[in-house]
Amino acid sequence: MKIHFIGIGGIGLSALAKFLANDGHQISGSDIKQTEITNDLALNFGAKITIPHHADAVEGVERVIYSAAVRPNNPEYQRAKALGIELLSRKASLKTILGEKEVYAVGGAHGKSTTSAMLASIIPNSNALIGAISKEFGSNVRYANNNKVVFEADESDESFLNSNPYLAIVTNVEPEHMEYYEYDEERFYNAYKNFLTLAQIRVINAEDPFLASLDMEVIKLFPSKDITNTEFVLVNGTPHTKFTLKDLGDFEVFGLGDHIALDASLAILGALALGEKIENIRANLLHYKGIKKRFDIVQNKENCVVIDDYGHHPTEIKVTIKSLKTYQKLRGFKKLQVIWQPHKYSRTIDNLPAFVECFEGVDELVILPIWSAGELEVDIDLKGAFSRYNLHMADKVTRKDGVVQIIQDNNIITEYREDLITAFGAGDITYQIRGEA
Numbered sequence: 001m002k003i004h005f006i007g008i009g010g011i012g013l014s015a016l017a018k019f020l021a022n023d024g025h026q027i028s029g030s031d032i033k034q035t036e037i038t039n040d041l042a043l044n045f046g047a048k049i050t051i052p053h054h055a056d057a058v059e060g061v062e063r064v065i066y067s068a069a070v071r072p073n074n075p076e077y078q079r080a081k082a083l084g085i086e087l088l089s090r091k092a093s094l095k096t097i098l099g100e101k102e103v104y105a106v107g108g109a110h111g112k113s114t115t116s117a118m119l120a121s122i123i124p125n126s127n128a129l130i131g132a133i134s135k136e137f138g139s140n141v142r143y144a145n146n147n148k149v150v151f152e153a154d155e156s157d158e159s160f161l162n163s164n165p166y167l168a169i170v171t172n173v174e175p176e177h178m179e180y181y182e183y184d185e186e187r188f189y190n191a192y193k194n195f196l197t198l199a200q201i202r203v204i205n206a207e208d209p210f211l212a213s214l215d216m217e218v219i220k221l222f223p224s225k226d227i228t229n230t231e232f233v234l235v236n237g238t239p240h241t242k243f244t245l246k247d248l249g250d251f252e253v254f255g256l257g258d259h260i261a262l263d264a265s266l267a268i269l270g271a272l273a274l275g276e277k278i279e280n281i282r283a284n285l286l287h288y289k290g291i292k293k294r295f296d297i298v299q300n301k302e303n304c305v306v307i308d309d310y311g312h313h314p315t316e317i318k319v320t321i322k323s324l325k326t327y328q329k330l331r332g333f334k335k336l337q338v339i340w341q342p343h344k345y346s347r348t349i350d351n352l353p354a355f356v357e358c359f360e361g362v363d364e365l366v367i368l369p370i371w372s373a374g375e376l377e378v379d380i381d382l383k384g385a386f387s388r389y390n391l392h393m394a395d396k397v398t399r400k401d402g403v404v405q406i407i408q409d410n411n412i413i414t415e416y417r418e419d420l421i422t423a424f425g426a427g428d429i430t431y432q433i434r435g436e437a
Contacts, residue, residue, distance in 0.1 A: 004058050005029035006076050007067030008049070009038045012154065013090055015129045015140045016065065016097060021045040022143040030057050030076060040139075055079035062086065065093045068157055069374060091159035098149065098164045101127075104270065105153040105163045107195055108171030108205075110316050111263045113291055115171055116152040118253065118267040121288035122281050123274070126150050132310070133292035153195065156180060160195045168199035169270045171263065173210045174315060179346060203270045205262065219269050223262045232256050232326050237300055239327055248278055254290050257323035295320065298434055299402060304418045305331065306404060308433050312343035312426040314354035324422055325361055333419040336361070339397055339406075339433065341368040341425030345378040356385055365389040366406055368396060371427025397423070399435040 005017045008029025014037045021027045022045075030050040031038055041047040050057040055075040058064055064080040065088050072078070080087055088096070104123070106116040113132040120128035121136055126148040130140050153160035153168075156177040173192050181188040189210055196202050196216065204211040206220035221227075229244040239256035245265050253264045264285060271281050290296065292308075299306035307324070311317040321338075328336050338359060342348045348355065348370055359365055367382050383393050394408045404416040423433035431437035 001063055002026045002028070002061045003063045003065060004061040004076070004080075005065050005067075006053065006070045006074060007031055008041060008047070009033070009035050010067050010069070011037070011131050011133075011140055013065070013067045014041060015131070016090065016093065017041060017047065018045055018139070018141040019127065019129055019143070020097065021047065022141070028057065028061065030054065058083065058085060063088065065090060091157050091162055094159055094162035095164070098151065098162070100147070101149045101164065102147050102166045103149050103151050103164050104167040104169075104274070105151045105160065105165035105195075105199070106169045106171070106267075106270075107153040107155055107160050107192070108169075109155075109174035109176055110313070110319070111171040111259060112152050113310075114255070114260070114294055115169060115263040115267050116150055117291045118264050118285065118288050119169070119270060120150040122267055122271045122284045123148065123150065123276060124284055124287070130291070132294065135289035135291060136287055155191060155195075158191050161191065161198070163195075165195065165199040167201040167203070167270050167274060168196050169203045169266050170196060170205065170208075170211060171266060172205055172208045176313065178350075201270070201273045203266055203273065205266065219273055221262070221265055221269060223258070223265070227258075227261050227265055230258060230261055232330065234330050237331075238297065239295070239323075239330075248272075249282065251282055251285055253285050254288050255295060255323075256327055257319065259319050259323075293430055295323065299399070301402060304402060304416075305333070305420050306399065306433060307420070307422040308430050309422055309424050310426055310430075311424045313347070314351050314358040317355075317424055318358040318360075320422075320424070321358065321361060324420065328420050331420065335363040335419040337364045337366075337404075337416050337419065337421045338362040339366040339368065339404075339421070339423040339429070341423070341427050341429035341432075342370040342382070343426040344373045345370055345375045345380065348380055348382075349378065352380070352385060356388075359386075359389065363390060364392065366392045366394050366397065368394055368425075368429065371425060371429075373427070396437070397429075397432050398437065399433060404433070 009031035017027045028048040030053045032052045038049045042049045058080045063086045106112045116130045117134040127144045128142040128150040131152040153163045202218040226246050231242040241260045242252045243261040293310040296308040394406045405412045406414045
């Protein structure tokens with residue numbers, strides 16, 4: 001089929017486009033700006049890319065799939081509707097794309113990208129559709145000529161209910177994206193329950209209060225007692241976690257922190273339930289190299305390490321700060337300097353007290369303007385809320401010749417040349433800290 005994607009530059013929609021291209025479909029797509037993702041689609045998947053959106057882009061296509069960010073007034077959406085072309089949201093398209101596959105779906109509030117990528121490493125002969133770039137295979141998609149699909153399942157719009165899970169892994173459950181659920185917690189929790197109900201094999205973190213309350217047949221991980229002998233080490237300057245899981249022996253995985261051992265353990269138990277041999281699991285887990293924008297070391301010098309991290313919720317940031325403090329100690333750095341680009345006004349307001357607490361222990365904190373993600377601007381006094389910190393309010397940052405520059409009103413107000421520097425956020429902070437913006 002000729003399939004067009006509106007919003008093809010997004011990490012989730014681009015994964016579907018690549019997957020369908022590998023399956024033999026002819027793909028095209030559009031977005032508001034050219035990016036690394038759109039370039040990859042054009043160069044490596046033969047996609048015709050239109051920047052920005054234009055009504056002519058849908059001429060001659062048989063199906064249009066659009067991202068959640070696309071509004072009905074989008075010119076391509078309107079033209080496709082006028083032409084009678086089949087229009088599917090990303091959520092609705094999953095039924096068609098995954099309906100005949102054996103899907104190993106990973107859901108949860110935090111850690112699902114990491115767990116998905118780990119599971120893809122453990123089961124190397126499988127397709128993979130992940131909401132992040134796996135460093136092992138350099139993409140958010142891996143193609144295999146079979147029916148098996150490791151899939152990162154998204155709860156933000158209940159689309160995980162369309163993922164046809166054979167195996168469902170849930171890392172944890174925490175209310176988020178509540179605007180979609182109309183702030184109805186019962187509906188939110190029921191979505192997770194229904195997701196697990198769909199699967200034949202279910203693996204859960206049984207120390208999550210909600211997951212522990214479910215009355216269904218599940219494989220349970222109790223992290224505090226099932227994961228022992230946890231040790232954090234450096235391998236050629238990169239962070240690794242060693243641990244023992246139940247009576248299955250010792251494992252080692254790229255990354256640092258108790259949450260890394262937890263994510264790996266869930267992936268191990270899932271693979272074991274699918275019939276993978278324990279020795280193969282142990283060996284294949286070593287192939288996992290982390291994922292882009294999760295504790296992503298973008299500069300690794302003896303006296304200065306720069307890390308890019310996608311964390312944009314206080315729970316994620318707090319866990320990563322703990323790992324950063326461990327890494328700081330292992331590397332012998334004096335300071336932990338953190339740059340934060342808040343993501344969405346709604347998330348910042350809803351979680352402001354938790355955000356204030358989650359940066360506890362950092363030596364310097366830089367706060368950038370809130371990345372709106374399309375939301376209307378709301379006035380939030382971040383300078384006042386975070387006044388207890390050694391704080392810099394800035395417009396942007398960049399990195400040149402190994403030096404991170406903090407910029408306000410087009411002036412460099414401070415520079416970081418040594419120790420540990422970490423940027424948090426889901427906006428364009430990732431390009432700023434890499435010196436690409």
